[in-house]
Amino acid sequence: MFGVLRVALRCLAFSSLWVVLALAWDAPGMFAQTPSPDEINRVAKMLSCPTCAGINVADCPTETCAQWRAKIGELLAEGKTDQEILEYFAARYGDHVLQVPPTRGFFLGVWIVPIIAILAGLGTFGYLAHRWTKRPTAIESPAVPSDAVEDEYVKRVEQELQSWQK
Amino acid sequence: MAEVREETPPPPYVAKAHPAGRRLIWLIVVLALLGTLLGLLALGLQPRTSVTLQGKPAPPFAITAINGEFAGQKFSLADLRGHIVVLNIWASWCVECAREATVLEQAWRAYRPRGVWFIGVDYLDTDTAGLAYLKRFDITYPNGPDIGSRIYQAYRATGVPETFFIDRDGIVQHVQIGPIGQTQLDALLDRLLTQGRSQP
Numbered sequence: 001m002f003g004v005l006r007v008a009l010r011c012l013a014f015s016s017l018w019v020v021l022a023l024a025w026d027a028p029g030m031f032a033q034t035p036s037p038d039e040i041n042r043v044a045k046m047l048s049c050p051t052c053a054g055i056n057v058a059d060c061p062t063e064t065c066a067q068w069r070a071k072i073g074e075l076l077a078e079g080k081t082d083q084e085i086l087e088y089f090a091a092r093y094g095d096h097v098l099q100v101p102p103t104r105g106f107f108l109g110v111w112i113v114p115i116i117a118i119l120a121g122l123g124t125f126g127y128l129a130h131r132w133t134k135r136p137t138a139i140e141s142p143a144v145p146s147d148a149v150e151d152e153y154v155k156r157v158e159q160e161l162q163s164w165q166k
Numbered sequence: 167m168a169e170v171r172e173e174t175p176p177p178p179y180v181a182k183a184h185p186a187g188r189r190l191i192w193l194i195v196v197l198a199l200l201g202t203l204l205g206l207l208a209l210g211l212q213p214r215t216s217v218t219l220q221g222k223p224a225p226p227f228a229i230t231a232i233n234g235e236f237a238g239q240k241f242s243l244a245d246l247r248g249h250i251v252v253l254n255i256w257a258s259w260c261v262e263c264a265r266e267a268t269v270l271e272q273a274w275r276a277y278r279p280r281g282v283w284f285i286g287v288d289y290l291d292t293d294t295a296g297l298a299y300l301k302r303f304d305i306t307y308p309n310g311p312d313i314g315s316r317i318y319q320a321y322r323a324t325g326v327p328e329t330f331f332i333d334r335d336g337i338v339q340h341v342q343i344g345p346i347g348q349t350q351l352d353a354l355l356d357r358l359l360t361q362g363r364s365q366p
Contacts, residue, residue: 050290050315051259063259064290071292093290156317 036074043072043082046099049090056099202312216322216330219338224330225320227253229310231352232299236308241285243336250282251332251357255312255323257289258299263327264344267303273351274307282355284355287312333358 044058050064057072058063070088073084089097101107219225228242243251254270256263274284286309288296293311300309312318321330329342331354340354 064257066258067292069294071294092311092313094319096315 016151033077035073037078040073041078044069044084047072047097048084050093050097054109099123204213213338214322215304215324216328216341216343219322219330220341222252222338224251224332224336224338225317227285227317229285229312231308232288232293232297233304233309234306240309241283241308241310243332246283246285247336248334250334250355251323251330252282252284252355253287253317253330254284255287255289255318255321255326255330256299257326258291258295260326262345264299264303266327266329266347267299267305269346269348269351270326270346271303271305271307273355277355277359278307280359282359283307286310287317289315289318291325308332325333331355331358333361 041058044065045056047057049055049057049060049062049069051064052060057068059091072085075088080088086098090102095102095105095107101110103111209214213366223326226243228240231237231239231241252273254266256267270284270286274282278284284307286300286305286307288299288309289312291299291311296309299305321328324343327342327345329346330338331340331342333339339358342350
């Protein structure tokens with residue numbers, strides 16, 4: 001009686017082990033779900049249509065973008081993150097397909113040039129503003145005091161007047 | 167009176183406002199900025215279309231084939247030196263590409279024994295769609311994806327399809343923008359084949 005029970009338990013344990021192993025083997029496939037259109041569009045909005053201008057993959061009606069959306073769906077179903085999917089597309093088709101330019105290579109200029117331009121503009125503005133506000137101060141403090149010049153004139157005028165009165 | 171006027175020194179700002187050195191620096195900065203701007207403008211105005219490659223060395227390329235007997239094999243222009251190479255840039259979503267697909271395959275089968283290599287570059291396609299296209303038109307010459315769109319950019323392509331005819335010396339002899347017909351294709355290949363073979 002106990003022998004039969006022991007064999008049955010062993011069989012149960014053995015089969016359970018197989019089930020666990022099978023689940024572990026196919027875990028990603030089992031738990032992966034078909035992504036919804038919203039999930040696909042969330043990623044597609046971060047990619048630019050490569051054959052048209054100024055439109056993202058989510059909103060683009062072309063065949064190319066339809067294929068790309070299908071590919072995004074496949075990658076999401078495989079469990080890839082948004083960032084991994086964007087990296088895949090950038091590597092496969094080039095950095096220009098990203099809506100937000102990457103901070104590397106040629107596209108680094110897209111980030112750096114505006115900052116340099118703003119700093120240069122602020123610097124120029126500051127310098128000019130400094131110069132413009134400095135001018136009146138220079139006029140107010142000439143090297144020769146105006147009083148001295150005035151005194152000289154007054155003195156000579158008085159001398160002239162005196163000599164004329166005489 | 168006149169003496170006094172002569173003795174009065176000019177206000178200090180008149181002398182310091184525009185010293186010659188500072189004016190020169192400003193001039194150099196402005197000229198440098200203008201020069202850069204004009205340089206960039208000139209660069210942008212330069213024609214950068216594929217036809218400008220005619221008569222010039224073909225840019226190097228490398229692809230990994232995904233179809234038929236060549237699947238997994240790597241092909242580069244350097245490896246094909248000494249052969250006539252027909253480089254066709256296509257995409258599965260391109261209607262005009264489908265028009266020439268059969269013509270290209272027939273020419274490949276006819277000219278392969280004479281040492282002409284056809285290479286297909288799949289531009290902006292997913293692998294699934296690209297393979298389905300190759301299967302649909304029974305294309306057997308090596309085709310591979312344009313990783314990073316590098317070949318498309320290097321060849322200054324302006325769209326798909328575009329086909330580049332490269333001679334045995336690696337010089338682009340003809341650029342075909344748009345689909346090519348059988349008669350024109352045969353004429354081009356016959357002309358390239360009759361051209362003298364270069365010394366290795």
